[in-house]
Amino acid sequence: MSPGGDTSVLSLLARSDDEPPLTIPRDPAREAARRELSKGMYHENDPSWFQRALDAFWDWVEDLFSSASTVAPGGPLGLVVIILVVLAVLGALWWRLGTPRRRPTSSAALFDDRPRSAAEHRAAAEAHAAQAHWNQAVQERMRAIVRSLEERALLDVRPGRTADEAAAEAGRSLPAHTDRLRTAARDFDDVTYGGRAATQQTYQRIAELDRDLETTKPQLASSAPSTAHNARQGAAE
Numbered sequence: 001m002s003p004g005g006d007t008s009v010l011s012l013l014a015r016s017d018d019e020p021p022l023t024i025p026r027d028p029a030r031e032a033a034r035r036e037l038s039k040g041m042y043h044e045n046d047p048s049w050f051q052r053a054l055d056a057f058w059d060w061v062e063d064l065f066s067s068a069s070t071v072a073p074g075g076p077l078g079l080v081v082i083i084l085v086v087l088a089v090l091g092a093l094w095w096r097l098g099t100p101r102r103r104p105t106s107s108a109a110l111f112d113d114r115p116r117s118a119a120e121h122r123a124a125a126e127a128h129a130a131q132a133h134w135n136q137a138v139q140e141r142m143r144a145i146v147r148s149l150e151e152r153a154l155l156d157v158r159p160g161r162t163a164d165e166a167a168a169e170a171g172r173s174l175p176a177h178t179d180r181l182r183t184a185a186r187d188f189d190d191v192t193y194g195g196r197a198a199t200q201q202t203y204q205r206i207a208e209l210d211r212d213l214e215t216t217k218p219q220l221a222s223s224a225p226s227t228a229h230n231a232r233q234g235a236a237e
Contacts, residue, residue: 118148122210125203134198135191141206142188145181145213146170154218163188173218180209 047055116124121144128137146166149155154173155166163185171178184206190196 116143116147118144118151121147125207129200129203129207132200134200134203137203138187138191138198138206141203141210142184145184145206145210148210148214152218174213174216175219177209177213177216180212184209 121140125137125140125144128134128140142163146155146161146163149166149170150157155161155169164182167178167181167185171181174181187198187202187206191198191202
């Protein structure tokens with residue numbers, strides 16, 4: 001081969017090294033790469049959607065903590081102390097106040113449609129108390145109190161009466177027990193309509209009130225004026 005031919009070949013090889021063997025426009029090349037990378041073989045070890053969501057959540061928490069620590073006194077340590085103090089305050093309030101419960105918006109009737117005597121309500125209360133069913137025991141004992149007052153004609157028999165109404169009416173003829181009657185009515189409402197749990201002490205308090213009422217003589221409405229009249233007569237003499 002002549003020297004001139006060798007030079008021509010070398011020049012062709014030099015141009016082939018500088019130029020790409022195949023020229024593809026940018027957009028078709030990008031689309032071809034996307035199709036190739038979308039194949040399953042390239043994503044066998046990718047994290048699941050749950051793992052990705054969890055990672056995103058912890059990243060958000062970390063960013064939030066970092067942002068809060070920059071404005072909290074003492075930096076990250078101060079933020080941790082503030083969080084612990086807030087949790088301690090919330091725990092103390094929860095322990096002190098108990099679980100929030102919805103107060104009854106209105107009081108329902110004290111008795112159901114089936115009338116029972118005071119003795120029957122007491123027996124039912126004692127049966128519930130023997131099994132430590134304090135809610136039902138409190139309810140039945142309060143019904144026994146009201147039914148007993150009705151049987152003694154200290155309350156008129158009126159369907160639909162509430163515990164609060166019974167306590168207010170009974171307090172007029174039994175003024176020495178007005179506060180205890182109101183407390184018993186409140187306990188009944190809390191258990192029946194307020195979602196609170198009764199205790200053995202609650203039941204014993206109402207049962208003691210029931211026993212005391214049995215031996216208490218009512219104060220008639222006319223007794224006070226009669227007493228005053230007798231006093232005036234004694235002074236005149």
